[in-house]
Amino acid sequence: MHSVIQQAKRLIIKVGSSLVTNDGKGLDSAAIAMWAEQIAHLRTLGKEVVLVSSGAIAEGMQRLGFDRRPTGVHELQACAAVGQMGLAQIYETSFRAHQLGTAQVLLTHADLADRERYLNARSTLFTLLRFGVVPIINENDTVVTDEIKFGDNDTLGALVANLIEADALIILTDQRGLYTADPRRDPDAQFVHEAKAGDLSLEAMAGGAGSGIGRGGMLTKILAAKRAATSGAHTVIAWGREERVLSRLAAGEAIGTQLTAQTAQLTARKQWMADHLQTAGRVVLDDGAVQKLTAEGKSLLPIGVTEVAGEFGRGDVITCVDASGKPVARGISNYASSDARRIVRHPSSEILSILGFVEESELIHRDNLVLL
Numbered sequence: 405m406h407s408v409i410q411q412a413k414r415l416i417i418k419v420g421s422s423l424v425t426n427d428g429k430g431l432d433s434a435a436i437a438m439w440a441e442q443i444a445h446l447r448t449l450g451k452e453v454v455l456v457s458s459g460a461i462a463e464g465m466q467r468l469g470f471d472r473r474p475t476g477v478h479e480l481q482a483c484a485a486v487g488q489m490g491l492a493q494i495y496e497t498s499f500r501a502h503q504l505g506t507a508q509v510l511l512t513h514a515d516l517a518d519r520e521r522y523l524n525a526r527s528t529l530f531t532l533l534r535f536g537v538v539p540i541i542n543e544n545d546t547v548v549t550d551e552i553k554f555g556d557n558d559t560l561g562a563l564v565a566n567l568i569e570a571d572a573l574i575i576l577t578d579q580r581g582l583y584t585a586d587p588r589r590d591p592d593a594q595f596v597h598e599a600k601a602g603d604l605s606l607e608a609m610a611g612g613a614g615s616g617i618g619r620g621g622m623l624t625k626i627l628a629a630k631r632a633a634t635s636g637a638h639t640v641i642a643w644g645r646e647e648r649v650l651s652r653l654a655a656g657e658a659i660g661t662q663l664t665a666q667t668a669q670l671t672a673r674k675q676w677m678a679d680h681l682q683t684a685g686r687v688v689l690d691d692g693a694v695q696k697l698t699a700e701g702k703s704l705l706p707i708g709v710t711e712v713a714g715e716f717g718r719g720d721v722i723t724c725v726d727a728s729g730k731p732v733a734r735g736i737s738n739y740a741s742s743d744a745r746r747i748v749r750h751p752s753s754e755i756l757s758i759l760g761f762v763e764e765s766e767l768i769h770r771d772n773l774v775l776l
């Protein structure tokens with residue numbers, strides 16, 4: 405019995421190129437229809453699902469008549485642009501059959517490295533989930549070159565898991581999970597049912613891609629599990645063609661390899677903030693706000709702030725101090741210092757009229773706040 409997927413409220417599901425495109429033979433509409441049906445089922449169980457799908461390059465190669473992967477970067481990018489249309493079309497059609505809308509989200513490394521774009525991507529994904537839509541994510545291949553690529557969608561899946569604090573990452577691939585060696589090369593390879601995410605011995609077991617279609621192989625999946633675990637997300641690596649794989653995982657069945665995160669989700673996030681000793685700025689709280697934060701576990705609203713010191717951007721970690729200057733909390737600011745200065749001492753209902761836009765009604769959300 406594996407219960408991490410059963411218990412997960414928010415899930416990232418990553419499907420690899422070889423699965424999506426039937427080993428490069430063209431989009432596998434039957435398989436995609438089955439995942440869509442299962443994802444619709446997961447949603448009826450109250451789970452939020454984000455899909456990370458590879459396959460744009462493989463599908464574009466097919467459509468443009470390449471029988472081997474082109475070597476030129478712009479040819480690959482052109483393939484991705486052509487193939488992405490096929491992905492968008494088939495996902496939209498497959499989910500529509502279950503009255504679910506889809507949304508295309510193409511991300512680059514630069515998007516997630518930039519604090520403001522990171523927060524924007526995060527807010528947009530949360531909003532899509534709130535609208536009941538299934539976001540379908542891929543790397544924005546047409547605008548990236550090697551140095552700034554995620555390079556593989558296993559890594560992208562893990563970063564998205566970190567981005568929206570998913571409880572679990574499911575990586576569907578063309579093997580049943582992790583073996584002690586590449587099963588394509590070593591017939592004696594043993595199946596690994598369960599291990600700790602981040603266990604270094606796993607990295608030695610995992611080899612590169614076996615199919616010529618996929619990019620990362622097993623190593624990027626192991627590293628993705630390690631990365632996802634930093635925000636407390638567990639990973640399951642499973643065979644995408646296993647019958648009803650997603651629904652059975654959601655029912656608690658032990659399928660695939662489970663790589664368990666060792667740190668609880670909130671603890672991991674709070675630890676990250678607590679480790680942020682160099683904060684970009686400081687806000688002074690009135691006594692009421694100190695009370696709300698420390699005794700009631702509430703978010704920090706602009707109205708409870710009397711002063712903003714330093715220069716910081718949206719997404720920076722800032723320190724909250726009481727009227728005497730004593731630090732009481734640390735957290736991620738939803739507003740840049742220039743905007744924060746204008747909205748402090750005001751009720752959140754006035755943010756729109758003061759700034760002309762509203763990022764969030766809180767200055768710091770309690771999930772992004774750690775008490776000192």
Ligand SMILES: Nc1ncnc2c1ncn2[C@@H]1O[C@H](COP(=O)(O)OP(=O)(O)O)[C@@H](O)[C@H]1O
Nearest residue numbers: 420421577583585586611614618619620621622
């Ligand atoms: N230890 C291992 N256990 C399982 N598969 C492995 C291992 N090492 C390497 N592989 C290879 O990794 C491949 C899956 O990676 P990849 O081709 O990138 O798939 P995807 O397109 O799903 O990301 C498998 O087909 C397999 O040959």
Ligand SMILES: N[C@@H](CCC(=O)OP(=O)(O)O)C(=O)O
Nearest residue numbers: 421458459460461556557619
């Ligand atoms: N963005 C690329 C993803 C390449 C990739 O990571 O492939 P895979 O190893 O099959 O997940 C595409 O859509 O072709």
